[in-house]
Amino acid sequence: MKFLKMMMAALLLSAAGTGFAATPNTSPVERGLPLVTVHKSPYCGCCEKWIEHMQAAGFEVEVVNTEDMTPVKQRVGIPPGKGSCHTAEVGGYFVEGHVPADDVKRMLAEKPAARGIAVPGMPIGSPGMESPDGRVQAYEVQLIDKDGLSSTYSTHAASE
Template identity: 60%
Template sequence: MSITRTLLLGTALAAAGASVACARTPTPAPAPERATATVRPAPAQTPAATARPRAGTPQAALPPVVVHKSPTCGCCTLWVEHMRAAGFAVEVRETDALEPVKQKLGVPYGKGSCHTAEIAGYFVEGHVPADDIKRFLRAKPKAKGLVLPGMPLGSPGMETPDGRVQPYTVEQVQADGSTVPFARHGQED
């Protein structure tokens, strides 16, 4: 793990304990979305050009991802890097008002995390692994999206130097807002 990644993770973990910027609060923050968004797409601006599969693996072009995150959340930045490494073109929109975004998209109360993504008409809440997102998108379910409540250690963007993984379950949010298990990680079956 590079020193920069380790420092970002350390900063993210410290901020998670000291700030509500990386946690869902029961009341929405009134601050408007910042006018300046951090956008770092690959040199070519089309999803087909930026979402290239790894060599030797046939794969359809991946849809672009829009991530809403706090400007101070380091673990969100690491998750964005994870998504880009998996072949997704990602646009980042920094805001201190995440709650209205979550409410608008239909993220169930109590299932929040530190960032919310929009992709192909679905939402992805939290540190969901890119492979789970790809499987979900291939299935094209009649659902609202995927959630990974909280910030489990070992999930993408929350990796630890010792490689430890806290068991966690990614949940699919059904059309009615209920959730069902979608994928389990870090646990024996």
């Protein structure tokens, strides 16, 4: 009965325009996060885990399953040797591979003059590549500039 009364009170407050229920239920767009479009193989499980990581960080994600990622990577400008299993597009940038959501948010806030950011390969312990034993391999997120040159954007340490 107490639960029912609380639900009714919340409904009434929300209907009255107080915004009581607005904060937890706001969409990612209302929180200022752009849509993330992820191009991936329909068979890749680690890509699905990375998508879940991005959604948990507040991003709305659209998935485009494709059998051939090469045209996508060429179109967005992934340099040779910087590829991974999935390619995302967000806010005019690419996000290649298992980049942590916090690095994506940082890039969107800083708006660097770049094509995007990448985690080449598939480092163990990066988002979507979690290890059952909790092991994390050291890796870096690379910023890819307009000329295709890379520099270190952030580093992520190995587990001890």
